[in-house]
Amino acid sequence: MSNKKAIITGIEAFLPEYILTNDEISTMVETTDEWIMSRIGVKERRILKEDGLGTSHLGAEAVKKLLAKTGTKPEEIDIVLCATVTPDMMFPATANIICDKVGIVNAWGYDINAGCSGFLFSFATVASFIESGLAKKVVLVTGERMSSITNYQDRTTCPLFGDAAVAMLIEPTEDLSLGLQDSILHVDGIGRQFLYQKAGGSMYPATEETVKNREHFIYQDGQVVFKYAVSRMADVSVEMMEKHNLKAEDIAFLIPHQANMRIIEATGRRMGLTKEKILINIEKFGNTAGTSIPLVLWEFEKKMKKGDTLIFSAFGAGFTWGAMYYKWSYDTK
Ligand SMILES: CC(C)(COP(=O)(O)OP(=O)(O)OC[C@H]1O[C@@H](n2cnc3c(N)ncnc32)[C@H](O)[C@@H]1OP(=O)(O)O)[C@@H](O)C(=O)NCCC(=O)NCCS
Known part of the structure; x- marks a missing residue:
């Protein structure tokens, strides 16, 4: 320890x-x-x-x-x-x-x-x-x-x-009692079929063909990714609550990855959180990948009080997913 x-x-x-x-x-x-x-x-x-x-x-x-x-x-x-x-x-x-x-x-x-x-x-x-x-x-x-x-x-x-x-x-x-208390993190390579940028790496280096086929851009099977994201993000967030015996009322805010409003709402519902406890700015910035949780923390920094219990939760390409239990460490003037 x-x-x-x-x-x-x-x-x-x-x-x-x-x-x-x-x-x-x-x-x-x-x-x-x-x-x-x-x-x-x-x-x-x-x-x-x-x-x-x-x-x-x-x-x-x-x-x-x-x-x-x-x-x-x-x-x-x-x-x-x-x-x-x-x-x-x-x-x-x-x-x-x-x-x-x-x-x-x-x-x-x-x-x-x-x-x-x-x-x-x-x-x-x-x-x-x-x-x-x-x-x-x-x-x-x-x-x-x-x-x-x-x-x-x-x-x-x-x-x-x-x-x-x-x-x-x-x-x-x-x-x-402050800072990062716990992380639960996962990867599952099955996701590489459903969300990827195919070309430009060592397997498919850039050629005229890869450019013509637009393989240097994001490919996503949206429906499959949606189903995985909804269940994995909610499951891992609830797992974190159960592991630390956290009730909805103990959590000040859920700060979820901002991929899709419907995924965010489903995660909040599974955790039993009221709307005010779910911080969201997807409307203004879209999905900024690994930047989206910090972008919410930055925008709502003044809302957070020292000692607040926060849950961070994300899902992404790989697949990768996880949740963190974090105790905010300062008051912002
Ligand atoms: C991408 C996403 C928004 C698409 O929404 P969806 O409800 O699943 O839509 P579908 O793919 O089932 O498409 C439904 C219809 O809308 C159409 N459609 C897709 N995009 C559209 C758009 N921008 N505007 C209008 N229609 C659109 C489709 O062509 C389809 O039409 P069809 O029924 O005639 O074939 C959704 O799948 C999603 O959010 N997936 C997860 C994305 C994600 O979180 N990715 C990052 C993980 S970190």
Whole structure:
């Protein structure tokens, strides 16, 4: 047993300015605002339009804001991890590029690819570094330029996704009643048939054919993914409640991955939570993959009080899924 827990001590986000509305999507593919709102729950999403900029741009801007907000010098950071499925390049890691852009010179780091569960998997990794004493100040970046792999000719996927980055400072506390209390994490490779970006890796390197067949974009069998997501996210969240004997009234907020309003509502219902306890911003930002839970934490930071019990819950490509039991560690003025 460690004598430390990992706590988030600061959080900042960077959102590209361009807003892609359902009305604009309706000019690209055959769809309507009404269909997208009723089946998914997204009204608009942010898009990084500028050529030559990738996820590291979003991440570096978020980290600069985080360091200013927390009064941290770049050279104090021990480790930088970046959770992303849209790295700048196959290599080097986007985490390294972010360090260079921000002037973080004493850290090591790497990227984590866990689909839309990216925040859960990377936070669990960071927590083990903190609890073991290996690191004192870790910057965790979750960032996605989902628009770079979204096929804007495919009406079944293009309304879903948006771009964003969030940076969090994670440090140790000796108050064991705060911070990350527990994680339940899973993978099941069956998911690789139903949600993937086929080409561009070592199995299907880029060719004229892969480009012509639009295989560098997200492919999703929406109905299958929906069924898995609904059951796995709800099951693992309820499992976490039972494991720690948590009743609905003990939970201040559920912070779910923002993939689809119907999946979020089903998870909340299974947990017996009232609507006010489920934090949602999918309407404004869409599915930002592993960034969506931190983006909710950032937006609703002021709502959280020290000691609040939070449940984070996600499901994503892989398949990957899981839940975390977290005790919020500060009051925001
Ligand atoms: C993608 C998703 C919103 C589609 O919703 P759905 O209710 O399952 O829709 P279906 O795929 O069954 O399609 C129903 C009909 O709507 C149509 N449709 C699909 N997208 C549409 C759109 N944007 N506008 C209008 N009609 C659309 C389909 O073509 C289909 O028409 P048909 O019956 O004539 O064939 C839903 O499957 C989903 O949310 N899946 C999980 C997504 C997810 O969470 N992914 C990330 C996991 S991290």
